């Protein structure tokens with residue numbers, strides 16, 4: 001059974017894309033078959049992997065808006081263990097475009113329906129090559145709570161919330177969790193929040209310490225209260241601010257290909273191992 | 283005639299809100315009557331000014347979706363020279379909600395229509411108190427190119443693009459400029475890009491120097507080419523990374539009230555003066 005994780009936060013610039021790529025690459029290096037899905041119209045996850053979104057023939061946008069295209073047609077191989085469904089700028093218009101299909105709930109489930117056979121593998125009997133299913137699926141979301149993010153929450157079983165330890169980034173958390181709860185009630189009862197991922201951490205600042213302690217006490221209070229985030233923890237290790245993580249996308253490389261011995265690579269490698277060690281909700 | 287500026291960039295976390303509040307506060311301090319408009323469903327500009335968006339009676343959302351509410355009912359006074367139209371989380375659903383009105387162009391112009399009398403002042407003859415018009419109007423946009431941002435581009439005459447000097451932040455610039463050009467052609471011929479504002483600058487990093495030099499040569503190449511950004515410059519001074527700028531929103535204060543002698547306050551104060559000195563496009 002693959003673990004399907006949505007990397008989401010409507011606050012912009014908190015490390016969603018950097019974390020999705022870095023964790024995905026680390027899982028692939030340790031032998032886990034990993035699929036990355038780029039739901040952001042900026043297509044930054046796609047660019048980070050060295051793919052020019054303008055040159056891509058079929059993207060996730062084609063997958064969710066056309067019926068003559070399958071996920072197998074769209075998926076691109078990065079290496080033996082790492083695959084991607086590339087993003088596209090036209091995703092920006094998805095809410096307006098699919099608005100008429102929201103009332104029946106069709107628009108909200110489109111990603112799950114269109115990616116199903118790729119993620120869970122098709123048995124040979126159905127005529128597809130018996131591709132192995134994926135071990136990890138990571139969905140990078142845009143900085144909003146629109147239709148793309150809702151689709152990610154319906155496909156995923158787990159949510160990881162990247163967060164910069166700043167005041168403004170903390171403010172949106174209750175709205176984010178509320179959205180996760182609503183999706184849990186209406187579309188996806190298994191959805192839970194696995195963890196909060198502190199990114200761009202500057203340990204010497206008082207602000208970071210205060211935000212992290214506020215967050216920790218909030219999570220402690222909601223333990224065992226039955227909410228989708230009652231088991232959520234602050235994931236360890238936190239990811240420190242490290243300019244190498246901001247440099248590597250310009251080379252189309254993951255941090256492990258670009259600068260394998262820097263803090264950024266260490267933090268994400270340990271984090272990936274810690275998440276693998278977590279026992280997913282049965 | 284008021285200068286109306288949209289602070290926009292679909293890339294998240296680049297300093298849009300921090301710049302809108304800090305510049306607005308600096309103009310107000312130097313005696314300019316300033317209106318801030320919060321178009322982001324996160325309502326961070328509203329929070330940064332010490333207003334709890336959940337407690338606000340009437341917000342910008344009410345203004346654009348109801349006809350029994352005027353901009354004068356919604357506007358809140360921060361001090362004698364600084365006013366705000368508060369944001370609201372329901373703005374997140376604007377694209378789907380107003381999608382039917384996009385085909386006629388009504389949805390795109392709603393902000394301009396609903397704010398007109400407040401921005402330009404109502405002559406006494408029309409029955410309103412003869413409020414002075416505003417000198418500066420600054421619109422904070424969400425991190426997307428959706429309907430809220432399009433409305434800002436139709437109300438504004440100028441665009442300022444805040445940008446972190448990182449590779450991923452540079453990628454979206456051509457799409458952003460293309461959107462400005464399209465709005466210029468279809469709805470707002472006067473729209474131009476006044477400048478690119480470098481935020482969270484870390485002068486010692488090579489990445490920042492490379493991104494800024496890439497940006498400078500791009501702007502030089504497009505000089506006098508007739509595009510809406512042919513006169514755009516990199517605004518000076520750049521805004522340095524300064525943790526005080528990330529601390530002040532938690533106190534609901536502007537940087538000038540919170541820590542008037544820090545780098546952040548200096549940079550934004552000088553920047554506000556430089557923008558005032560710029561002669562707006564006649």
Ligand SMILES: Nc1ncnc2c1ncn2[C@@H]1O[C@H](COP(=O)(O)OP(=O)(O)OP(=O)(O)O)[C@@H](O)[C@H]1O
Nearest residue numbers: 012013014015016017018143200241242246294448
């Ligand atoms: N730990 C880190 N140290 C330094 N820079 C980082 C780190 N993580 C991310 N960055 C840089 O910070 C910026 C924001 O990160 P990123 O783009 O991953 O955030 P995001 O949440 O995906 O943004 P968006 O909301 O626009 O999708 C990027 O330029 C990235 O290269």
Ligand SMILES: Nc1ncnc2c1ncn2[C@@H]1O[C@H](COP(=O)(O)OP(=O)(O)OP(=O)(O)O)[C@@H](O)[C@H]1O
Nearest residue numbers: 012166294295296297298299300425482523524528
């Ligand atoms: N010069 C600076 N130095 C340090 N921190 C800063 C600076 N400018 C902004 N910040 C902090 O960085 C984060 C991102 O800034 P801000 O929220 O203003 O960006 P934004 O573009 O409005 O984000 P969004 O896309 O989510 O609307 C915030 O936590 C803010 O407090």
Ligand SMILES: [Mg+2]
Nearest residue numbers: 016017040044
């Ligand atoms: Mg991203």
Ligand SMILES: [Mg+2]
Nearest residue numbers: 298299322326
């Ligand atoms: Mg903002």
